[in-house]
Amino acid sequence: MCGIVGYIGKEQAAPILLDGLARLEYRGYDSAGVAVYSERAESLSVHKAKGRLQVLSDMLQGGAALDGTVGIGHTRWATHGAPSDVNSHPQVSRSGKIAVVHNGIIENYAELKAFLMDKGVPFTSDTDTEVVAQLIDYFYEGDILQAVVRVLHRIQGAYALGIICADAPDQLIAVRKDSPLILGYGEGCSFLASDVTAIIKHTRDVGYMEDGEVAVLTRDGIQCYNHLMQPIQKEISHVDWEIDAAEKGGYEHFMFKEIMEQPEAMRRAIFPRIKDGEVYFEDFGLTKEYIRAIRKIYIVACGSSYHVGMVGKYNLERLTRKPVEVALASEFRYMDPIVDENTLVVVISQSGETLDTMAALREAKRLGAKVLSIVNVVGSSIARESDVVLYTWAGPEIAVATTKAYSTQMAVIDLLALYFARVLGTIGEEEYRAVLEEMLRLPGKIEAVLADRDDIQYFASQYFNHNSVFFIGRNVDYALGLEGSLKLKEISYIHSEAYASGELKHGTISLIEDGTLVVALGTYSKLFEKAMSNVVEVKSRGADVLALTTERHKAEMAKTANAVMTIPDTHDLLLPSLGVVPLQLFAYYVALMRGCDIDKPRNLAKSVTVE
Numbered sequence: 001m002c003g004i005v006g007y008i009g010k011e012q013a014a015p016i017l018l019d020g021l022a023r024l025e026y027r028g029y030d031s032a033g034v035a036v037y038s039e040r041a042e043s044l045s046v047h048k049a050k051g052r053l054q055v056l057s058d059m060l061q062g063g064a065a066l067d068g069t070v071g072i073g074h075t076r077w078a079t080h081g082a083p084s085d086v087n088s089h090p091q092v093s094r095s096g097k098i099a100v101v102h103n104g105i106i107e108n109y110a111e112l113k114a115f116l117m118d119k120g121v122p123f124t125s126d127t128d129t130e131v132v133a134q135l136i137d138y139f140y141e142g143d144i145l146q147a148v149v150r151v152l153h154r155i156q157g158a159y160a161l162g163i164i165c166a167d168a169p170d171q172l173i174a175v176r177k178d179s180p181l182i183l184g185y186g187e188g189c190s191f192l193a194s195d196v197t198a199i200i201k202h203t204r205d206v207g208y209m210e211d212g213e214v215a216v217l218t219r220d221g222i223q224c225y226n227h228l229m230q231p232i233q234k235e236i237s238h239v240d241w242e243i244d245a246a247e248k249g250g251y252e253h254f255m256f257k258e259i260m261e262q263p264e265a266m267r268r269a270i271f272p273r274i275k276d277g278e279v280y281f282e283d284f285g286l287t288k289e290y291i292r293a294i295r296k297i298y299i300v301a302c303g304s305s306y307h308v309g310m311v312g313k314y315n316l317e318r319l320t321r322k323p324v325e326v327a328l329a330s331e332f333r334y335m336d337p338i339v340d341e342n343t344l345v346v347v348i349s350q351s352g353e354t355l356d357t358m359a360a361l362r363e364a365k366r367l368g369a370k371v372l373s374i375v376n377v378v379g380s381s382i383a384r385e386s387d388v389v390l391y392t393w394a395g396p397e398i399a400v401a402t403t404k405a406y407s408t409q410m411a412v413i414d415l416l417a418l419y420f421a422r423v424l425g426t427i428g429e430e431e432y433r434a435v436l437e438e439m440l441r442l443p444g445k446i447e448a449v450l451a452d453r454d455d456i457q458y459f460a461s462q463y464f465n466h467n468s469v470f471f472i473g474r475n476v477d478y479a480l481g482l483e484g485s486l487k488l489k490e491i492s493y494i495h496s497e498a499y500a501s502g503e504l505k506h507g508t509i510s511l512i513e514d515g516t517l518v519v520a521l522g523t524y525s526k527l528f529e530k531a532m533s534n535v536v537e538v539k540s541r542g543a544d545v546l547a548l549t550t551e552r553h554k555a556e557m558a559k560t561a562n563a564v565m566t567i568p569d570t571h572d573l574l575l576p577s578l579g580v581v582p583l584q585l586f587a588y589y590v591a592l593m594r595g596c597d598i599d600k601p602r603n604l605a606k607s608v609t610v611e
């Protein structure tokens with residue numbers, strides 16, 4: 001989604017803004033722009049361009065063409081108004097004095113626009129953001145902060161705003177409501193960003209703005225205010241990951257780098273949480289009494305995080321015997337869910353900023369449930385609003401298609417299931433030990449799968465030109481198929497669907513014809529025979545079958561399938577943690593062979609902060 005960067009300091013702002021925007025490119029965007037206050041011209045200098053950031057950067061000679069030490073920059077993901085130079089941000093008020101960058105949506109923009117037009121204010125763009133710039137200008141009587149506050153009382157919706165004013169070049173104003181915004185504290189300079197990756201090169205000391213807060217950034221520091229405009233002291237957090245964690249480090253794509261980082265990410269997610277043979281969570285806010293009293297668990301998430309929830313349901317129910325429902329966050333908030341104080345709502349989110357997931361979290365809390373979140377981005381909104389947070393420690397994930405975040409979310413939900421089962425006494429000692437031991441072996445086994453990637457690349461070369469693919473499986477293999485299918489379609493643009501194998505014959509099998517590619521997932525031992533029957537079923541209708549199974553079943557599967565990808569044997573509960581890796585690699589290599597823009601697939605954004 002849109003990205004914001006802001007800088008005020010002693011150095012030239014434009015190169016810093018462009019570099020920050022480049023680090024936000026992964027979020028997805030369709031146009032970019034910057035506004036800098038020029039001391040020489042004593043006015044704002046605003047430049048915007050549709051398309052890649054490189055277009056803007058070339059236009060500004062990497063920033064050298066712009067003079068000024070305070071400015072704001074933006075990468076836009078169109079919501080109101082088509083992608084175009086004029087609809088790009090910053091949006092500037094009619095006096096030319098006020099420039100605004102905005103993430104989110106101003107819901108009552110039409111009403112405010114009508115009000116301003118009635119007063120004779122001319123509009124140049126189709127954006128909701130221009131309304132903010134024009135309204136600030138309308139209320140401006142010499143004090144920019146005061147004008148911003150008056151506007152905040154009138155706008156509704158979600159917004160992170162960065163604002164500069166030509167009359168007040170010694171400050172940059174930031175506002176946050178329902179859209180993330182981070183403050184950066186430097187020596188003689190201050191920063192603003194929608195994502196820490198944009199500013200980590202300059203400072204590791206950051207403050208996370210809360211909803212309703214306003215901040216005034218100057219060269220000497222940052223003053224924050226709460227929603228009543230009372231001055232507040234912001235807690236400063238230190239970001240401890242290295243900048244190269246957010247760089248490609250010699251890999252052609254972030255996605256491939258992140259696939260290869262999974263063993264290490266899994267070690268970070270699992271190892272500190274197994275101590276003296278027991279699952280251990282630091283600062284775990286749920287008491288044993290509370291866990292015993294849970295009547296229902298809801299898992300709520302979007303996209304791949306939802307797919308983790310699907311596997312989580314199987315594993316949690318199997319180990320704890322508590323009923324688990326999985327809901328798409330975008331549905332949960334409108335479905336009048338049956339939730340009370342004995343319901344635990346588990347929300348899963350890599351970014352910790354997905355708007356639907358955030359809204360579901362708030363709805364769950366409003367209904368009296370406790371919320372436990374599984375989140376990757378430290379300090380994100382979802383993490384901060386949850387009763388309990390379990391971080392995945394995957395490190396920054398830059399590629400739009402998630403890989404290492406998915407794997408680590410899965411590891412954390414498995415650990416949670418084991419922890420609950422131990423408290424509830426629903427797991428035998430032997431099985432508990434067996435699963436824990438296997439969890440410790442997972443990173444090594446993922447390394448083994450990655451080492452065999454040439455085979456998967458070869459299979460991709462055989463199938464990359466198919467136009468339609470079905471992923472089939474039962475139980476956890478079905479949940480895994482959902483993720484394999486999403487990975488493939490989102491980065492390769494091949495139409496792909498995941499089906500519970502048993503459902504095929506209720507309609508969809510009519511689509512199977514000569515040469516249709518079916519990826520048949522048969523990792524779950526208990527249901528292997530059934531998986532085989534489904535392979536025979538689709539093969540007899542002409543499908544090409546690429547199967548995925550464990551070493552134990554490879555030979556049997558190879559008798560029928562056209563090609564077989566294998567994973568090492570492991571405990572049943574952990575199969576999806578290994579099974580997902582060949583599917584990620586398959587999707588990656590197929591997309592590579594089709595020449596797709598792997599890290600930034602069309603129409604997709606990394607962090608979905610609009611509904």
Ligand code: F6R
Pocket residue numbers: 302303304305306348349350351352353354357400401402486487490606607608
């Ligand atoms: C797919 C993908 C998305 C996300 C979804 C939720 O590869 O990455 O489907 O899983 O947008 O995002 P988070 O986990 O940040 O809430």
